[in-house]
Each structure stands twice: as structure tokens, then as C-alpha cells.
Amino acid sequence: MLMTRFLWKRSYFRLCSSATFPDIDTDYYCDTKNASEIKHNIHIRKGIGDIDRVLNTYKVLKSTPVCDVNYNSIKTNLLRELSYLPNKTHPTVREYEHEPFLLHEINKRKEFGEYKPLEFSEITRRLNLMRTDKLGHTCGHKSYYFLNQLAELEEALIKYTVSYLIKNNFQLVSVPDILPSNILESCGMAINSDRTQIYSLDPHHHGPDLYLSGTAEMSLAGLLMNSVHTKQSLPLKLAAVSRCYRAETSNIIEERGIYRVHQFTKVEMFVVTTPEDSDNMLEYIRKQQEELFSELGIHMRVLDMPPHELGAPAYRKYDIEAWMPGRNNYGEISSCSNCTDYQSRRLHIKYEENKVFKYVHTLNGTACAVPRMLISLVETHQDPKGKILIPTVLQPFMNHTTHIGRNTSVPELKIMKIKK
Structure with missing residues (x-):
């Protein structure tokens, strides 16, 4: 369906000539009048980048003849310095200091009375629904097995989410999980550095430039690389289900258990639109998330x-945090971001209006992130009688089952000592 409606309609989408360098807005970043504003933006976002170095390199480049043997290396250095700079920040967000601004709350906290709610790990241990211990022979630290009906609940969440997005005219795409560095870096991810969260494949066996994707956002952005769209075809709304791989670890007590793991399943939204519509589109994505989760x-x-929570690509970002009763704390379950033209300039994604080519704005949002969603679901809907109640909207995707009980079909894990 996607290939017929999307890729091969020339009036809708076509490839433009391959571009090697990102087309960063030098009119803005290389204008000395904007230097203090850019420097302040770097400061409040706690980002890397040096605008003074950019301006000095740009000055050298302007004074160097194109025919000079050093011209291309100077240009390459300039583009590298420009690529370190973060996106601009929304004017409203610039006024925030260190704490996020609470927009509103959704649904009331569930009251448990005298019953003290258990944590996800304890609930699933009692019901024999998950394994996280002694997995060194398979996938090691920060990994898990979901068993029986807990695995079914995961699939039900995904199916519920996908069906909702399709009803709202998102096009479903199946994406690769292995990507080259230029796609990842163009989306704003750091690789081959102390701060990287990206797994790299062994260059001796798999090629020198291959990495595991951290989110389907990058694969969907890569699909549109070097493309030109008609204005009438926008907004373009895509969605994907994928495995996400993160090398990050954490010793923070609030991120214990399966809250932060090395691989998980996620449904991602990715939207391409015109610059004048991107602010409204971010609000649209947020409302989609709120309707899904409520x-x-x-x-x-x-x-x-x-600002300091935006990362490099985002112009504005909303987070949704869910209450996790067993932990007695909130935990992030989703976010959505407007990246304006940060990614499209690096990936050369444009649209045509009156024979003029302009850069699109890209936005992304989490539609469902497992397993954090499961933590909140299971802890919220635990029953003192030793079962997990299934929300009504998920029951059709679980053969109309109303609750999850103890798993007896898979034996409990028992550690045995084997003599050599």
C-alpha cells in the first residue's frame, strides 16, 4: 500500500540529486549579529558547539578563493562546526529555567485503600510472567523475557496503537533496524563518542559504518532522505513498529528493573509538514498521544x-509521564518533538511551492513505548486478589480476556548447580 501511494507517485514524491553536505542555514548562523543569541541558546540547552569558532572559520572561508587547494578542507571544517550547534529554541520555552512547565493532568490516580500496591517486578514474579535474572547465557544485563499473557498484553498494546494510528490516517511502514552513521547523525544522534547510546556493529565482520537504530524515527527520516514533496501532499504522517536498541545504562534507583533496558519495542509517529504548520502539528501529535493513553x-x-532537556534537534518537546503506583513515582512514557528544519537540512528533505524548493519541518512522537507503558498499566490495574485487570480497549486484542492470572504453562526459573 505504501509503495503504491507514496513512493512511486511522481507528483507526490520524487528523488532529488544526492547531496553530500548538510545545508545548514549560514545566513543565520554565520551572521555576527546573531552571535550572542546563538551563544545564549547553546548555554541554556547545555549543548556543545562554539559559535566563535564557526564565525572565524566562515571568515577564513570567505577570504579563500574557490580555486585554492585549502578551500574544500576549510568548507568541511565549517560544516563540521555548524553541525555541532543545536536547533533554535521556541520563544516560550526559552523563558523556562530548569523545571518543565506542567500543562495539565489526565485521569485521576487510582485509589487502593489499605492495600499497598506492588511494583511491576514483584507482581510479575508472583504471577510468573517475566524473567530478568540469570540471563547471561542469552542477552545479559538490562534485558527481559515476557511470558504468556504478559507477552500477549505487549502485543495487544501494539495492535491497539497501530489500529488507532491507521484510523487517523497514519501510513504504516516496516523499517530496518540497521542504519549508516550519516542517517543517525543527521537526526541528531551522537555516535562514536563518550556520550553515545548507539550500538555499533563489528566493522571487521559487518562493514565499517553500520549501527543499530535507537528509534524508528531515524529509519523513517532516512526513508525520506533526498526527497522532494508537493505542498499539497503535506502533512505526510508515517508510523512504524520497531525494536529499539540503546547502549545506555543507569544506576538511578528510579530507573530500576525494566524501566531502562537495552532493547524494547516501540511504535513511533513521524510527520513531515510545512514550516507554517509545524507548531500546530506538534499540538496535534500531543493530542493523539493523550487520546491513546487516556x-x-x-x-x-x-x-x-x-531548554536543557531538548537535545540537539528539538525546537520544542512535550513529555508525558505516567503515575506508577508501585514505585510511588512518575515515569516518562512518551515524548513528542518539533525538530523544524534541523533534520531536513541535513537529510535534504524538501517540498515544492510555486516552483520554489523549501525545507520541510519534521516532527516525531512516541505512540507506545514498551516496557514503560507496561509498568504503569500493570501497577495501576493490579488487583489485591492476585491478578491484573485488562483495560477495556485492550480486551478485543486479547481474545476478550478480562484479567491476567498466574502463568502455569511456563515453569519457574530454578538455578541448578552442575558439577563439571
Whole structure:
């Protein structure tokens, strides 16, 4: 369906000539009048980048003849310095200091009375629904097995989410999980550095430039690389289900258990639109998330994130945090970002209007992130009688099952000592 409607309609989408360098807005970044504004933006976002170095390199480049043997290396250095700079920041967000702004809350917290709610790990241990211990022979630290009906609940969440997005005219795409560095870096991810969260494949066996994707956002952006769209075809709304791989680890007590793991399943939204519509599109994506999650009966709060939480690509970002009763704390379950033309300039994604080519704006949003969604679901809908109640909207995707009980079909893990 996607290939017929999307890739091969020339009036809708076509490839432009391959571009080697990102087309960063030098009119803005290389204008000395904007230097203090850019320097302040780097400071409040706690980002890397040196605008003074950019301006000095640009000055040298302007004074160097194109025919000079050093011209291309100077240009390459300039583009590298420019690529370190973060995106601009939304004017409203610039006024925030260190704390996010609470927009509103969704659903009330569930009251448990005298019953003290258990944590996800304890609930699943009692019901024999998950394994996280002694997995060194398979996938090691920060990994898990979901068993029986817990695995079914994961699939039900994904199917519920995908069906919702398709009803709202998102086009479903199956994406690769292995990507080259230029796609990852163009989307704003750091690789081959102390701060990287990206797994790299062994260059001796798999090629020198291959990495595991951290989110389907990067694969969907890569699909549109070097493309030109008609204005009438926008907004373009895509969605993908993929495995996400993160090399990050954490010793923070709030991120214990399966809250932060090395691989998980996620449904991602990715939208391409015109610059004048991107602010409204971010609000649209946030409302899609709120409608999706509110039906699951979990309590949430919606946050407008401060500058230092935006990362390099985002112009503005909303987070949704769910209440996790067993942990007695909130945990992030999704975010959505407007990246304006940060990614499109690096990936050369444009649209045509009156025979003029302009850069699109790209936006992304989490539609469902497993397993954090499961933590909030299971802890919220635990029953003192020793079962997990299934939200009504998920029951059709679980053969109309109303609750999850103890798993007896898979034996419990028992550690045995084997003599050599």
C-alpha cells in the first residue's frame, strides 16, 4: 500500500540529486549579529558547539578563493562546526529555567485503600510472567523475557496503537533496524563518542559504518532522505513498529528493573509538514498521544520541557509521564518533538511551492513505548486478589480476556548447580 501511494507517485514524491553536505542555514548562523543569541541558546540547552569558532572559520572561508587547494578542507571544517550547534529554541520555552512547565493532568490516580500496591517486578514474579535474572547465557544485563499473557498484553498494546494510528490516517511502514552513521547523525544522534547510546556493529565482520537504530524515527527520516514533496501532499504522517536498541545504562534507583533496558519495542509517529504548520502539528501529535493513553486508565501529567532537556534537534518537546503506583513515582512514557528544519537540512528533505524548493519541518512522537507503558498499566490495574485487570480497549486484542492470572504453562526459573 505504501509503495503504491507514496513512493512511486511522481507528483507526490520524487528523488532529488544526492547531496553530500548538510545545508545548514549560514545566513543565520554565520551572521555576527546573531552571535550572542546563538551563544545564549547553546548555554541554556547545555549543548556543545562554539559559535566563535564557526564565525572565524566562515571568515577564513570567505577570504579563500574557490580555486585554492585549502578551500574544500576549510568548507568541511565549517560544516563540521555548524553541525555541532543545536536547533533554535521556541520563544516560550526559552523563558523556562530548569523545571518543565506542567500543562495539565489526565485521569485521576487510582485509589487502593489499605492495600499497598506492588511494583511491576514483584507482581510479575508472583504471577510468573517475566524473567530478568540469570540471563547471561542469552542477552545479559538490562534485558527481559515476557511470558504468556504478559507477552500477549505487549502485543495487544501494539495492535491497539497501530489500529488507532491507521484510523487517523497514519501510513504504516516496516523499517530496518540497521542504519549508516550519516542517517543517525543527521537526526541528531551522537555516535562514536563518550556520550553515545548507539550500538555499533563489528566493522571487521559487518562493514565499517553500520549501527543499530535507537528509534524508528531515524529509519523513517532516512526513508525520506533526498526527497522532494508537493505542498499539497503535506502533512505526510508515517508510523512504524520497531525494536529499539540503546547502549545506555543507569544506576538511578528510579530507573530500576525494566524501566531502562537495552532493547524494547516501540511504535513511533513521524510527520513531515510545512514550516507554517509545524507548531500546530506538534499540538496535534500531543493530542493523539493523550487520546491513546487516556483510554488505558492510567494517571498522567503532560510537561512542556525546558531548554536543557531538548537535545540537539528539538525546537520544542512535550513529555508525558505516567503515575506508577508501585514505585510511588512518575515515569516518562512518551515524548513528542518539533525538530523544524534541523533534520531536513541535513537529510535534504524538501517540498515544492510555486516552483520554489523549501525545507520541510519534521516532527516525531512516541505512540507506545514498551516496557514503560507496561509498568504503569500493570501497577495501576493490579488487583489485591492476585491478578491484573485488562483495560477495556485492550480486551478485543486479547481474545476478550478480562484479567491476567498466574502463568502455569511456563515453569519457574530454578538455578541448578552442575558439577563439571
